[in-house]
Amino acid sequence: MSHAGEVTVAVAANFTAPMQKIAKAFEQDTGHKAQLAFGATGKFYAQIKNGAPFAVLLAADDETPARLEREGLAIAGTRLTYATGRLALWSKQANVVDDKGEVLRSNSFNKLAIADPKLAPYGIAAMEVIHKLGVQGSVIPKLVQGESIGQTYQFVSTENAQLGFVALSQISVDGRITQGSAWVVPQHLHTPLKQDAVLLNAGKDNAAAHALLKYLQGDTAKAIITSYGYAL
Incomplete structure (x- = not known):
């Protein structure tokens, strides 16, 4: 707990309600604090390209995180599907x-x-x-x-x-x-709404960012995600 950190997260607007709940649970369980910004995935992509200091992106698709990875703006190998909308x-x-x-x-x-x-x-x-x-x-x-x-x-x-x-x-x-x-x-x-998260360059050495990505795959987060109608 003494090493609790903070992570700035760009979150697709559709995931607002579940992510607010997950962030609360994440802070209770790990001591880390998640600062959340909500908006359109395409807008976040543009902001990240322009140097916005987000550490983690929770996108509304799987293409944007893959693209950020290809363009060297996200850490390779950190992408994961956290929900299907x-x-x-x-x-x-x-x-x-x-x-x-x-x-x-x-x-x-x-x-x-x-x-x-x-x-x-x-x-x-x-x-x-x-x-x-x-x-x-x-x-x-x-x-x-x-x-x-x-x-x-x-x-x-x-x-x-x-x-x-x-x-x-x-x-x-x-x-x-x-x-x-x-x-x-x-x-x-329609094409499946596979929603991927990825660690961005700004989060590379941020313990809270790594902890959040891990937390999204745990039971507490999964229970919240499915309660809002998402598939895992």
Whole structure:
């Protein structure tokens, strides 16, 4: 405990709630403190390239950590998949979203929020679903984009958009949808949302950073992660 350190962590917006819980448990169990920043994976990539002092990245995809590793900005061999995300179509209103997502064909909504596909892997997945279902003609004119899945969730929760593709973790706890109506998108409709963590160069000699990556693979973290609807 006397050697407790601090680690600065860039965390994909979809993982906000579980990571806040994990950071608390991590501090209790190890004495190390995790300073968390939440946002879009693409934005963090740009910041890390520009020298932002994050020690660990928890991305919303597996491509960004791999790319940082290839570009010499992350420590080779430290990548790990900490969760597989689930996408959900959500409305704050009950009985708006049916359990097959047919509402997307209904033309009965004004706006559909998604995360910016240029910045957010959950936005890429949302676009794949729209194309797979063949509803792009009617849906694309109604799209509003959030910079991250966090902002997308805000659009729907404030009802600036009637519907939105959000992370299941944002709207469920222990397998229950906490508010409104939702369709949990079948995983065959989009590329798997494999979410990888990686040790960045700034964390190379940081004991707390190494400890956090190890902690993410332990039972306490896994129990929190699955309680938010992620697969391991």
